[in-house]
Amino acid sequence: MIYPDSKGFYGEFGGAFIPEMLLPNIERLKSCYNEILSSDGYKQKLSSLLNDYAGRPTPLYEASNLSSFYNTNVWLKREDLNHTGSHKINNTIGQILLAKELGRTRIIAETGAGQHGVATATVAALMNMECVVYMGEVDIERQAPNVARMKMLGAEVRPAVSGSRTLKDATNEALRDWINNPTDTFYIIGSVVGPHPYPDIVTRLQSVIGIEIEEHFRLKTGKDYPDYVLSCVGGGSNAAGSFFPFINNDNVTLLGAEAAGLGEKSGKTAASMACGDKGVIHGSFTYLMQNDDGQITEPYSLSAGLDYPGVGPLHSFLKVSNRAQYIPVSDKEALDAALQLTRLEGIVPALESAHALALLNKREFLHGENVVITVSGRGDKDMQTYMREFNL
């Protein structure tokens, strides 16, 4: 387990590089989130919603066909079975409860593929709160079904029309909205990114994934820990949650799959750790993709949920301290892995999650070793892509 220092730094990464206009809100959150997150009342509400509403705990499934194919023991952490179809709901339930504790009445969020937007609109409907989701104009066109879902849930979807009109611009718009509405609004950020204390809040809310992995793995195998934990990394929330309880246990190898898009050297990639360098994005000092003048560049991945030019500061720290390794996985490799899982196990994964599954081809896993892979979401939202790519 690992927490940032009091200023929000994991080593040199993180912090809160924010305009003065956001400072009171961030300071307020910083001063009380620890206390709220560890209070009995909050924990009780959180776990009852996670269990009865989201459907937790999710299974740790021993994928025997995949295991035979790779001649190792593959375990799948089934976050795809959550309500709304991904791990994103773990975070939005936790943050909306935080918003309520802080007396906020209006919720804003950013979304790329729409998964976090849907998960936010869902809990806003549940809590009867006003909800505005910012989404890049380009993504609105690419992800029509999720836009409709958010609207059906009662959220207003506002297009981000500036810059490249994708996830990073939607995040900028959400930050601007928060600047303009400093007193009644809570920003539910979708990953372990943004200014401190967000990376820590989201890591802790997603740590339920890793904690369940540890517990179920022990129950099923009698062993204390697996040999590997594998996750995909967009901003890095499902990975941070999956890794969390194992970070201080060097016996567990932690592997993250970054989206290489068309390839690391193609210029069309979202692998911010493999291809980017250090800088400040959305209030955090971390690895990001930028040009020689420090302008943030547009990433590319077939998977909209991994199409972000930065990464959470915790991952930058785990990378430079060699505690975790981050491996670029291309569109093609992810598609192959998605089809393979579908055919071998009858599980259609999200394209994001397929990047983690593709790691099975990127490393040698030995007979008898235990490899846990987090399937962060289900593939329903990606059917259009799969139909096109697989001629279905």
Added chain:
Amino acid sequence: MRLTNIFNNKSDLLSVYFTAGFPELNSTISVLEALENAGVDFVEVGMPFSDPVADGPTIQGSSTHALNNGISLKLLFEQLEEAKKRVSFPLILMGYFNPILKFGVERFVERCVECDIQGVILPDMPYEIYDEKYRHIFEKRGVFPIFLITPQTTDERIKLLDENSSLFLYMVSSSSVTGKSSGNNMQQLAYFKRVAEMKLKSPVMTGFGISDNKSFKRVCGYTNGAIIGSAYVSAIKNSVDIESDTLSFVKRIRG
């Protein structure tokens, strides 16, 4: 001319923000000349960034446009070196931190000195991070940051920022990004009065949402003057004669 002299000798100061490399890559110098000829007291030169989170649509648009024109920090400093020979009013730079980090903070400060830049406004660099990580680099060379205060800033923090300011404090007129017309007037008035009554050691300039003679006059009643950004950027956006459009813009503001 030094900024401190201006604050000591004049009131109702008018400062203008514009985006470097906008509307044309090489307009930076002509815009500066036009602003000096029009009698503007000092200028904030905007360093364009791809992701300006504290800015509204007007400055976002001008930034994107300037980046598409090919502006970079390196080029901007070359323009400013030339500008130094042509204008004599004080210049400060305003922009986000990442391009500076990429350029190299020490090299950035060095170039500021070479171009006679007296201060910098870095909206996403909070005082605490400046103080801990970068203060020594700036102070050593006599380039000073200008901090923002907002309606939400506590008295205690305003005092802290005041004590650590060498040039002036930038009072953000309402809780908003740039380019929005000012919010609730009663609330704003109370904020202006609160800050005025604190009797700060630093001069105070008011910015965000100042766009006409009325809003200019209003803030001059409480502070040393006003900073105008979006309204000026809009005024020169499609201008065919920057010199005369700037002159009439400044006349309109001063009244």
